[in-house]
Amino acid sequence: MAFDIKGILSPFKALNQMGKHPHTVKFPYEEKVTAPRYRGLHFNDLEECIGCGTCSTICQNKAIDMINIEGIDPSSGDTGLRPRVDNGRCCWCALCVEVCPTGSLSLTTDYIYVTEDADSFLWTPGVDNPEGKEKKSFVSDSEHSLLEYARVPMRELEGSERVKSFAEVVLGYSEEEARKEAERCIGCGICTDNCPVHMHIPEYINAIAHGNDEDAIRIIYDNNPLGETCGKVCTRRCEEICAISKRGEPVAIRWLKRYATERAANEEMVKEIVNPTILPPNGHSVGIIGAGPSGLTAAYYLAMRGFNVEIYESKAHAGGMIMYGIPKYRLPLDSIDKQIEYMESIGVKIHYNTMVGKDVTLEELHQKHEAVFVGIGFEKPYSIGLTNEEAEGSIQAVNFLRAINSDKHVEIGDKVVVIGGGNVAIDAARVSRRLGADVTILYRRRVQDMPADWEEIEGAEDEGVHIKPQAIPLELITNENGRVVAIKYANAEMVPDPKGGRPRPKIIEGDEHIIETTAVIGAIGQEADYSFISEKIKSQIEIKRGRIVVNESQQTGVEWLFAGGDIANNRADAISAIADGFRATKGIEKFILNKEN
Amino acid sequence: MEVKLQVENEILDKIKHTFHSAEVSIPRKQRVEVKLRNDLIHPFLAYLKDTLGFKHLSHISTVDWLEENEIELVYIVMNYDNLVEVIAKIRLDREKPEIPTLREFWPQIETYEREIHEMYGVNFLGHGNLTDFILEDWEGIPPMRRDFDTVKYAKETYFNRPGREDAQDVRTTITKKSGEEIPELAKVYSVRHLE
Amino acid sequence: MEVSYDKESRKIVQAIERFARKHSLWVLAYGTGCGAIEVPPTMTSRYDAERFGIRGAATPRQADVLLITGYLSVKTLKRVIRTYEQMQDPKYVIGFGSCTINGGMYWDSYNTIKLLDMYIPVDVYINGCMPRPEAVISGFIELQKVIAEGKAEGARKYKENLDWYRANQQKIIHNWNMPDYNW
């Protein structure tokens, strides 16, 4: 290659291109098909989207706003907001797509938008381009998504190991595991909506992710003094609507709470970390009946606000259902003690073994205190409604658990049948396993219909509990001593409910079986005992389906009487009771201070 | 691994032998990291270039350690014969960052120093041409310093297209609906992407 | 050369003028930002914008269209203003991509302007970061449409609101050492 005649003539060879057909794409008369994963304009599936705003968070251009859209109303697990993209900011990097927990957001093959109007670049994907649904190109399925859809597994005792003792089954997260799990959270806060207390979930998870466990504890204690209990046994409605759960396992909010609260090993540490501001005594006094979750919560926050709080507890130990209803392998005694002691340390007074109605009357309490909060819970079990129910060997689960938790011996033999499908039934079954019995659960409907937590059901199965679904008990068979020796049940099939409810079991005629048993434990529900309330007061309050009707600040028809927990809500779990207690705090404070003025 | 890092170790020994106060480490293959006293950077680079044969200046970087009130200068030089890169770090006082120019070693240092002067306000004594390089008529603190808030500056100086005021905060929307009250201490964690 | 046309012939002349303007868009060769990388493919064999009479012009005096290909740093803005003012009427500006509309990905940068239309009038915006050649061609087609409708009046707008534009420009260009815009 140099300056020679060949070099002069060589370029002229290029002229042969003249004969070739140009490779020009004759746009707009002829369109080049964009790639199947082209990153064009956004499309948002409005039905799928839950308005978590993660797209808006990840956008480094602050191009995405979450806005209210007509026709889309907030609901549980949906903020009602939808993203709007400012195409004057967007750079089509599709990070928003990669972090969308539901996969509703995607990019399309459309990309051309030309206009003279600079103000027309605000687009609400899905609203402005419904046709984008057919043109989706850059999507993020759970394989490609940047979010972590698998939960950090919780370490537990082996099933065979568990049944040997009442040692706590769940071992809790290590620091590293907790951080990793906390990092999965996208911080949207949708979960808080479903939490009865509205705990500050994203905040404390974020604090854990940042390595600030103490901040997490403080945030938890802001509206839940029984955080540790909730960390172990909460029914965690929050996880049901966790944004991550749309495509994967929800963030282990409960376990993270457990991790954080357990970082404070004893009550002094809790006090030191939480360091609550306790207002000086304001001279007012509140009486609380029942040291269950709702009563304790109300007591804690009232005490912090300077009230003189006295709790009247009929039993020897505080805690109510969390003390006596939950087996110790789920919630150890130490943990309860720690929480109670912490409360007592900030000035909550508890009168143990003081039964209202017997040792002291409600009217007396009213004399002594300006307001009274009732949180007695459901202690009286429903009867199972079978023949020979009163026979020896037929036990109520609540009584059974209470007895076991009070270190009393209950004779159940080696072959136990539990009737019911709720958490109490499972608890009773697992406790029976630990007492060495062979346990069968009879449940009317299918396994997936069981109201108990799936983790509990799995745990029970791991421990060797037989679950017999679609089995309707018919009668208890007693021996000559009047002792239950067998139970007769019939298999059932599921038939659709004519009213449109969930399918109902229907007995298959003739398909009856008998199981031999040494004890039958009934666990089909409880109710409250309102005998301590005098007729005069009873006539002023409204009791509906066994529950006292209260207003939004837990106030009953009698203005000084507040109620909470199982007797005031139909959710029957600790966190709802805590929520009631928390709300009652405000109601009581308002009531007393208003009265004063 | 020790055998493989022979060259690196030789260089490390030589540097240690010549500059006793230097902290030398080998972060990985083909890298030797040196932390130096400020006044030693001049002789150190001269030593590297003239004695050890580090002819190629790869990079000069600057890191602002606002919390420690220091500005770190990172010199990365490479030896094309044994393919090792030496990362030399010095730390200057952030209040009055001054260091003699190094432009006699490599002519292109002039460019680096002009930029560092402009972006971090480091004064290279004897440089002679510390004029505007990238910016034009810049007033105020050097923009790459960490205490310069670019978001605030941009907001004050430029315009934003209106029409986005109806944006809602997701967390606030939820709290409004549920009645949750986020305490002050938690609010810092409500913001995603914390500082 | 002032010839008084009657209304009808004035109309015909205007139609011819507009047709010629529409079909002969000379684009100033000034790559102000990163969108400039999609201009060569638009102008070369694969997309061949010359089919529409679009071609490059070396200097502002000869150019009809100024492409603002993305962000403008303050330093460039000063040159762009000067360039725009040097261009002869009728002149058009096309804003490329997000950066010209609302700052784009440099929304928090201390050195780039965010809204182009605060500084010079813009006739057509093209969506994208950066716009593909197809989008660029669509932009030109839109501009042709605007010209045919006689709505591309950026230059007039600029002249009429010169004070407002100047105020915005001088807000960020501290050292204003440019000649006056006097035509």
Add this chain to the structure above:
Amino acid sequence: MDSSTWLKILGYIITPITAFVVGVTYGGIVRVITARVQNRFGPPITQNFWDIIKLYSKKTAVHHGLMQHWGPVFAITASVTSLFFIPVLKDSPLWLNNSFNGDIIFLLYMMVFGSLGMALGAGQTGNPNSAIGVARGLALMVGYEVPFVLALVAIMIQFKTTSIAELMAVQDGFSNWLIFQSPFAFIAAILAFLGMMHYAPFDVTFAPAEIASGPASEFGGKYLALMQTSGSIFTFAKLVLFTDIFLGGAGDLVTLIVKTFLLYMIPVLTGIVNPRYRTEQAITFFWKWPTVFGIIAILIVVL
């Protein structure tokens, strides 16, 4: 006035218009051909008309001094005047124009006049690129004028005439074309022609990547339209001149168009596939081979 005068006046009107139309159309065709080599479709052939109309319709508000206004006017005057002295068609009173004895020499001056006018105009704009472009253009002119003049001198000596019409007359019949009668003069002239047409590798004057289109950099709108008009006419004039001198002229318009078009393709195709020279390289080039050929042509004639 007799009919021949009328015819002549008509010719004065028709010739520049034809030159303009043909020149501009050629420009359009060149753009299409270039596009085809470049693997694309290119603009419509009428594109250059729209360009020029658009340029005329542009407002022009640049003022750099009197010469800036006069430059393009000079250029167009020069090209039209040149055209008037070139017989477009053989033996046609309408198209013969003002051919007279000595018009070759006159044309040599006239063709330079336009460039000088442009140079003066561009020089006044104060744009350094223009100044450099002008300097380059003039230097290049010095380069290609040498072989061009040598070739013409050789022909003038050979046929003892300075009239184009007479030269056309001697080229009766295909084999009598000057391209065959004096090939060395033709080679020298055609190489100079490459430079004259300002296509690569001799487009140093306008080189956009170097000096932003050189002399024209400050000219927009109507000035540029004038320059383009004059360029189109001038291109046609040069093509006709070369056809007349070397290719035996043309008896009818079709022949003329075929011949000029083929001739035009030489610089065009060279331009498409070649980069440009640096100015001094270009001048060196002209002073080397083309000049040698020119001298050989003269020597052959003289000896």
Add this chain to the structure above:
Amino acid sequence: MREKETTIYLGPQHPGITGNMMVKLKVTGDTIVSAETHVGYLHRAFEKLMEARTWLQCFPIVCRICVPEPDPNEENLSRVIEEIEGREVPERAKYIRVLVLELSRLATYLLWMGGQSGSMGLYTMPQWTVGDRDYILDLFEQLTGGRVYHMYIWPGGVRRDLPEGFGDKVLKVMDYLEKRLKDYDDLLFNNALFYKRAKGVGVIDKAKAQEWGVVGAPLRGCGIKHDVRIDEPYEVYDKLNFIVPTYEGGDVWARAMVRRQEFEQSISIVRQVIENMPGGDFYNKIPNPLNWRVPPGDAYVKTESARGEFGYYAVSDGSLKPRRVHARGPAYVHGVSLLERILQGANIADVSFIMNSLGTCPPEIER
């Protein structure tokens, strides 16, 4: 007689300028007495912006640092994070990264061929090469979803797996380019006028080359054989066969010849990569990007871009956001101090020509 000295501002609006910058030239006649580069027209304060963004959010930004060739930036940032973090990259991802890098090198060289010829008035060449580059961009679109800015390589691997039948498509384009390379040879590399223009122009002194910080093709055009791909092999370059061409002379011609040969080598590398593409994962997932912390530390990594050694220095303080990411492109030295030096004494006609041959890319100078 001393001629009068004139000052010429080449740019920022000038057809011959690569990107948006300005060269202030003092000339006498056609000869340049001194040159001064003025940059800053494209300064977007990337490094400042990155300090305010999380590590992942930096990715859409870094590819804008060098507009014609964004991939080395993504590669560098990914690798610098991986080095600080100690994150492993699956083998398949490494191969895909090499594929992307080499395709982008081919695209850049095609653009360069166009620029180099366009700057000397050979306008047919850019029409061809930029048009053909589009086929590579089409490949990128298939692979990454974006034509120019891919945002494809990121820490832990790549963003998406190869689409169905992608290998065949790549090989088809490679065959086409190889065929076209013959046309390019005819038009440009065998062109006598190109030789005449390029030979002896913009000479870099071989003895000074290293000291002046010359890297990439200009360095190899001086006869010095250095390439990051063999000096400090990253990804899987140590498993691929390719030669690093060198040429003596240090002028535009030598640089052009080096690039032309590297063009062939890149085609060969792409073929090898497609042939040896292993199966398995393409991505080692990072944690949830909203909570992704990179442990404290710093690292310097470099990549051989089409224009030379491209280095990234990054410092993490353990938070969600980088403390500092500093990009050092080859043009930082080439486009400023080197250009100023070798323009002295050059012809004014060659400014843009030399600039193109050095691969000056203003956006990476000022970032």
